[in-house]
Amino acid sequence: xxxxxxxxxxxxxxxMQGLPATFIRCAGCNLNCAWCDTPESQGAGTEMSIEExxxxxxAGMPPRYVIITGGEPLLQKEELTGLLAALRDAxxxxxxxxxxxxxxxxxxxxxxxxxxxxxxxxxxxxxxxxLADIKSGDSVxxxxxxxxxxxxxxxxxxxxxxxxxxxxxxxxxxxxxxEIADFILDEGMEARFQLQLHKSIGGVK
Numbered sequence: 001x002x003x004x005x006x007x008x009x010x011x012x013x014x015x016m017q018g019l020p021a022t023f024i025r026c027a028g029c030n031l032n033c034a035w036c037d038t039p040e041s042q043g044a045g046t047e048m049s050i051e052e053x054x055x056x057x058x059a060g061m062p063p064r065y066v067i068i069t070g071g072e073p074l075l076q077k078e079e080l081t082g083l084l085a086a087l088r089d090a091x092x093x094x095x096x097x098x099x100x101x102x103x104x105x106x107x108x109x110x111x112x113x114x115x116x117x118x119x120x121x122x123x124x125x126x127x128x129x130x131l132a133d134i135k136s137g138d139s140v141x142x143x144x145x146x147x148x149x150x151x152x153x154x155x156x157x158x159x160x161x162x163x164x165x166x167x168x169x170x171x172x173x174x175x176x177x178x179e180i181a182d183f184i185l186d187e188g189m190e191a192r193f194q195l196q197l198h199k200s201i202g203g204v205k
Contacts, residue, residue, distance in 0.1 A: 001079045002027040004045040004071065006056045008063055012197040014114050014139050015165055016095065020063040024053060026070040026080075031099050033122040035145070035171040041071035050083045054090060066092045068111070074102040084110035100126030105133050113138040115164075119152050121145035121171075131160045138164035142191075145175045150183040157191060166191040 004025040011021045025038070027045030036042075048056070057066060066087055073080055073096055080096075084107060087094055094111035098104055104113050115134060118124040119142055134140060140162055142153040150168075157166060168184055168191045170177055181193050 001048055001076050002045045003048045004041050013194060019065055021065040021067050022057050022063050024068045026073040026076060028075050029071040030101060031124045033124050050086050053083055054086050064092055066094045069097040072099050074098050074104060100130055116141045117156060119144055119149035121149050128156055131162055134162055134164040136163045140164055141167045143169050143171050144180055145171055154187060167194045169194045169196055
């Protein structure tokens with residue numbers, strides 16, 4: 001697999017926010033979001049075998065929770081499936097972060113899914129039909145910069161039966177926190193407002 005980095009930190013967002021985790025950051029992405037916080041993941045990484053990745057995860061890294069992120073991990077789905085099986089067999093809990101453009105049903109046997117729905121400010125678009133495959137243990141995230149993004153998130157949430165937990169978050173850098181929180185309150189949205197840890201303590205993910 002093509003890997004940018006493997007490191008331990010705190011989960012910066014989602015259901016496991018604040019939990020110690022080992023991150024596997026895959027290289028390559030099929031999107032170019034305006035506010036991407038990891039542009040280095042769009043470039044070339046280092047080729048690693050599944051055995052090398054599992055060894056790196058286990059060597060001196062105590063967390064038993066693994067987050068596979070990117071970039072877009074599902075671009076390497078064939079190798080990814082093998083890695084997931086190896087990590088599961090080694091006793092790890094696994095989450096996959098995906099940008100919501102590629103099918104993920106064949107990896108749900110091994111991991112929970114955190115699906116990112118791209119809002120207008122990102123300059124990109126996710127495939128909202130994939131929301132039908134989200135399970136109760138999965139999560140869906142909308143990174144919202146402004147009211148336009150909030151309205152888009154609201155429309156998607158109200159028009160889809162989403163089985164997982166929904167999060168609304170400002171970007172790591174930018175966004176009016178109060179305006180976004182007020183929108184969620186005023187509209188009674190079925191979503192959790194969440195500030196990402198990236199900005200609060202730096203270098204989390």
